[in-house]
Every structure is written in structure tokens, then in C-alpha cells.
Amino acid sequence: MSVPTPRSPAAAPAPTSAAHRTLWRWHFYAGLFVMPFLIVLAITGTIYCFQPQIEPLLYPGLLRVTPQGEPLSPQTLLERARAAAPAGAVATTYTMRNDPRASAEFIFRLPSGNSESLYLDPYSGAVLGSLSVEDRFMKQVRLLHRALLVGKPGELLMELAGCWTLVMIATGLAMWWPRLRESGVRAFAMRPASGRRGRWKEIHLMLGASLAIGALAFVLSGLPWTAFWGKQFKAITTAANLGRPGDAGAGHTHAPVREGNHAAHGDHRRHGGTMESLPLSEVPWATGLTAVPVGTSASAGHAPIGLDRVVAIAGSRGAGAGCQVALPGTPDAVYSVSCFPSDPKAERTLHIDPHSGNIVRDIRYDDYGPVAKAVSYGTSLHMGRYFGLANQIACAAISLGLMALAITGFVMWIKRKPANALGAPSRPSSPPPMRAWIAGLAVLGAIFPLMGVTMLLVWLIDRLVDRAAGVPSRPVRQ
Template identity: 75%
Template sequence: MLWRWHFYAGLFVMPFLIVLAITGTIYCFQPQIEPLLYPKLLRVEPEDKRLPAQSLLEKAKTAAPAGAVATTYTAATKPDASAEFIFRLPSGKSESLYLNPYSGEVLGSLSVEDRFMKQVRMVHRALLLGKTGELLMELAACWTLVMIATGLAMWWPRLRLSGVAAFRMSPATGRRGWWKEVHLVLGSWLAVGAIAFVLSGLPWTASWGKQFKALATATNLGRPDANAAAHSHGPATAEDKSLGSHASHDHHSQTAEALPLTEVPWATGLSIVPTGSMGKTPVSLDHVLATAQANGAVAGCQVALPAAAKAVYTVSCFPSDPKGERTLHIDQHNGAVVKDIRYVDYGPVAKAISYGTSLHMGRYFGLTNQIICAAISLGLMGLAATGFIMWIRRKPARALGAPSYPAALPPMRAWLVGLGLLGLVFPMTGVTLLLVWLIDRVVARVTGVPKTRPGNITV
């Protein structure tokens, strides 16, 4: 019966695993790939002195298309990196404009939506199908957990009998036997990494991830509460506390994830963006950057530029080391820090997710992390491929070729509890689990699927 469920799960997730593996591996190596794709835009010859950021912003505004509004500035992380400003066009789309930070020369522009890595990311997340694609990818991730769990259960007797030898290929009979050995060994080596991949990616999904973030935010297990997020101003005001407790009900309040930022830490995505003071003369972008640096912000942060009179600058830092995550809201008129959210302010759930995200994206410990992530991703693609080959070699013509329905079943209480809990935690998955179980029972009853005794299946 476990083999039967493993078959259903594998058949469903197979194409999604291949897409996730290819796109995930490409996106993991974004720091190395993008400079090769756009060398004239992203790289410059380092010189002794940079131009002020405010001067670069003014030059960018002059060179931008008519009607374009500057929304975001990305602080350079390396001496040979260009300065990037993002503009919102009258059409509603966004465009990145690149300047030489030493000479002010305009290097060119790129569409934010059409950028290669943006497309790769959207395929990885939603197959370029919008909300439908996001739900399909989320469902595939959850069914991957079913596939891994049932696969490990069938491999477990081999581990008990053979010990560490279970992680090596055994002599096989025929081509199908050889593919089976490859599949078993790949699965045994990749299981832990695959589970970690799935669990670290789920908090970012569109349906369950969104609800989970809202729950973590409401219980202060995710983002920090208002009392913890005002380092520069002492205790939180009554307004801060009100915003913190009623964020989900105030449709007029803007959250950090609604800002024109390409990357926002998971913990601060639903935090409310505060308002600043009124004034006539805004502070310069250089003053904002200096304030952020003085408050411990690391290099490579993005700055969301204020879009209204009382709007604030938002500095969002999303570095490789989660401990460097930072979100600062700075008053555009007096330059004061209105709100400062640090990693130490996060709840325990958000801290764990921050580390999981950094590891998932291959960013935490450099190239080694990237290689490990790529190996897991491509290994999962190998699992999908070997499973497909075994299925094609085994299945009869014009038949699905599912494993035979057993004549008798043990109680399998632990599995029923486990799948029930999975369905409760992930309701969409629970519905599909129940649907597959009902279809499987009906098909087995109506078609009279040949039955075997449990002892006849060789694992």
C-alpha cells in the first residue's frame, strides 16, 4: 500500500520536481550568472571616489523615460558594482536604470519583469501561471513530503538488514533492477536534504505560506511586536501598538512587502510601514545611507524611496547571514529613524525561517552552500527521472501501471495519523489526499484490480 501511495505521489510531483530542480539550480547561482548575462550594466572599473548617491539619483531621474517615478535604490556591495535605480513606468511596469557610480555615466536599463532571473524565479514559484501556478507548486511541494516519507518507509527494511550498506548500490538483475538501485540510493542520500528544501520553501508559498505568516505575525512568533521595534525612540507609542495589533484589519496601512523592494525579510513582510513628519526639504539619499550605516545596516541593502509627503525611506537588508537582516524606516524630512527592526527582535519562528531561507537559496556559506543546493536539486531531478524510467519499463500498454492493491492491510495507524496531521497542517493537501484515497478505493472496487498479499511485494 505504501508503494501504491509512493507511486501516486511520484507520478504527480515528477514534472514539478524537474522544473523546480532546473530553475532552483539556476537561481541558486544568480550571483555568478547575472554578471555574465549583463556585464556592461552590472560591472564597472573601480575608481578612487564615488559620486554622492543623491547626485546619481538626480542623473538617473534625468535619463529615465518621461513620466517614470524613482522607487528604489540598491546600495552597491562591491567596488566594481554599478549603481541601480528602479523606476515605475507610466505603463505600470518597472525598469532598472544602471549608472557608473564613479562617473555618473548611464550604462543602460533592464525591464524588472522581463529580467532573466526574474523569469526563472517566477517559473520556480508559479510556472508563469499566476495564482494557479503558485497553488500547483505548493501542492507539489506537500506531495513531495508524501513521496519521500513512503519511499523511506519502503527502504527502511533494507537499512535494518544491511546497515550502512543500504546507502550503496547492490548487485542488480537486468536494466530495471539497475535503475531501481540508482533510485533507492539517490533517495536514501537525498531524503533529509529534500525534506529540508520543502519545509524551508513552504513559508514563502502564496496560500499556506501567506496564512502561516499571518498567524506567526498575530502571535508575535514571526515579526517582532511594536514594543520591540523602536530602538531609536524608546517605548512604542500607543499608535505603534495599535498598528501592531490591528495590522491585518487596517486596509489603509501599507506593509513592508507592498513596498517596491525586490527582497524583504520574511519576518518583516507584514510589518506596518510607519509615517513620518511633515516638512518642506527632504534629507538627501546620502544622509539616509549614512544613518542606516550608523545604525548597523550592512552593505547591499535596498532603499524604497518615499512616494508621498509623509512617507518614509525604508532601508531593507536581506544579506546572506540572517543575523544581518534589518529593516529601518527613516523620516524623509528630519532623517530620524522612525522604526528599526533587527534580527534579534524576531520571534523564534521567524529566526528559524530566516536561516532556512538563506540555506535554501544557497547563500549562507557561499559557494559550498550553492553546490550542496544544486546537488540536492539535481538529485531530486534524478529521482524523478529514474522513477519515470522504472514506471515506463514496468507498466502494461494502455494502463496506468499502479502497484497492485493488497488483499489485506495492517492497521497502519501511524500512517493514518501522520497523513491526517499533514492534511490538517496543509488543508489543500489534505483535501487532495482524501480525494486520491476515495478514487483509489472506488477504482480498486469497480475494476477489480488484481490483488496481492503484502508478502509478495519485494522492497
């Protein structure tokens, strides 16, 4: 009877494959970079997703009223707001409402350059109070989500984090793929684990596999709004006739105009900036860079039509609750109505002449290019608005799941890394060709230039550091 040879306590585990270790190394670098940003994005995104429920709780005395008969007209409320506004303040925006419990909101630009929302009881006209637009809680949450409250550098960092999340997801799925081929749907379940990191690893794998599709949708639907790549993407899709409608300032319209021949009343080769330059809190992605046309002047013999008629005209064209009206700031400026509702098909942008009442331009969802239509749906889903509370809960679950993914990755790293060392997975002694992966990363780097540059820098620094330290390749325990 043969006696089995006892295993030496010093025996090392089977080495991880070279391809797996290469993927793990890139997964490590991507995860280490995006980890803090994912936590910020998850918390702020979840809060912002529930804005409709949170804001009335924060400002009940300003946003909610008790219905008392018939509401006053928008023009009457505007005059009351102007009378109550600080000296030198200029009314810039009105928000259309149809909820009988909602207050009336007007935004004023103050002499200091800041903006302030003034709230009135739509039934009595009484002033309920005011809020600083810049200091409003949800405004700060949004700025933290998009730019870490530090402006352009923060916007670029968040954009980079989004791009590197794509690398993290792709490499994570590639390492998990053999398990899926081996076990099928059981690959989504946690396996029995041992050791200091085994349980954490199983939680991490389960979360990553379950959230991958949702995370990809989150990243891809958010990137069109980014400061660098998003603007380039808009320009490319516009040039290819796939994105936003052509500018009114170019001398044409994309939608039929049914209220008179507006072209005879103004020189529409001139324009008053873009929609993004107007004092509007939300503008559809497709129309953000469209030019704002000019209207007729008072010398044409028309008296100003007033806000009441503007709201009536906008309502007749399908603009309703939640739409914002940018008030004319100069004699030849138009009323611009911007609708950014939950259903992308209801997005609407109207420019109304303040003297003749003619619709200078009417942009509908049907006027968008195919890319802009897709971005509109992606944005509505990303913000948790498209299918109500269920959409909000789904977005919150994905966001908080991503935060848990970042936390479990951090715990795994802390438990594995040596003291006074980064603890990056070692590079294989004979790196595999992995031509498909190199080609894929090259394509990603070309599509997202910021990520391409940083990937190249990480690759160079990684090789230089290891070469300088003389780090040998060795098996790494996962």
C-alpha cells in the first residue's frame, strides 16, 4: 500500500495564466483610479435621482401651497414678482406648472451676477420666499456629481473616471468569463470561500457580474454630457446629420411654422447665442447648441404680447408642466420655451416673437437625428425619469451596487497588498500577445482621447517603475 507524499507547507498555488494576470493588472489600475469617483458618483447620483421627492421635503414652505380657487395669470404673477424682487434684479425665467399644489417660480438675475428663485402663491400672489439658485441643495449635488465642485478640472476628472470605468468593466468581465463558460448561470452565484479575502472576492465577483450591463449603460448614457468628449461628440454627430437639428441662425427651420410667415419679420441670419447660454436650468442635449433666433423689434408696430399669451401659445404646441420660459432680455430677443420632460418624445423647444406672437422656430423630438434621439432616451433612463419610481429604484440599485463594488475592491486590495508597497498584480514574464485586447483598447483610446492619453501614460509609468525596481515576475494569489 502506497502512502501519499505529504504536500510541503511551502508549496505555492498554481500560477495564474499570463493572460489573466495581464487583465488583472489593468483591472487593478483602473479600479484603483475610479474607486473614489465611483463612490461620489453613486451617492450624488442616487440623491439627484430622487430630486422630485426630496426637494418638497427640503423646502415645503416654498414649493407647496394650498389651492384656493382660481390661480392668477402668469403675467400678473410676474408683475408681483418684479415688485417684490431686490432692486436691480432682472426677471429671466418662468417655470410652467399644472399641479394645483405647486407654487409659482420666477428666476431673477441679481446685480451681483448670481441668480435667485422667487416663489409666489399662485392664488393670492403672496411672496413665499426665495432661494439662491447657485446654493440650492440639488444644484450643489449636481455640480458635485459632474465636476466635484471645482469647475473644469473636476469635469475632466469625472470624464476620465467614466472612461476608465469602461476599462474596469471590460477587464473584470474578461477575467470572469471562464467561470461563466464553466458554470453557466451558476457563475452569478457566490461560491464557498476561505481565507482572508475569499469571501470579499466572491461578493466582488457577484456584484461585478450582476451590475456590468447597468454600469455600462450608466457610463455610456452619461458621457454625451461631459465637458470635453461630449462637446466633440456633439460636433461630430451634427456634422454627420445624426445629432441636433441645424441652427436657426443659419437661416432655416427644421419644423413647419403655422403662425404666419416669420421669415419676413426678422433677419434670422443673426442670433442671440445658443440655448445653453440662456438662463435655463435644463435644456435637452439635442438643442443645447442650437442658435437662439432674434425676433421683431417694437418699431415694427406690435405691442409686447406678454407672458400669458406666450404660455397659451406654448401650451397649444404641447409644452406643459415643467417647461421653462426664458424671458426676453433685449428689445429684439425672443421668448424661448424649453421642455425637458421624462418622456423624450415630449421634448420641445419653441422660440416665440415677443411682439407678433409668431413662432420663430419649433423644434420637436421628430426633428432630432438618430444619435440625438438615442441620447435623449439614455439621459431619461440615466436620471431615473423615464418610467417613474421603478426607474428611480433601478438607478439607485445600480449606483449603490457600484459603490459596494468599489468598497469590496478596496478591502481586497488592503488585505492583499504588502506593507509600504502598491501591491499591483505582477506582470507575467512572457506577456501574451492579446492582440484583440490591444486593438480594443486602442479603439477606446481613439474614441475617448483623454482616456487614450492616460492609458499610454499608465503603461509607460508601469513599465518604468517595474524596470527601475527590478521586480521579478511571480505567481500572484488572487
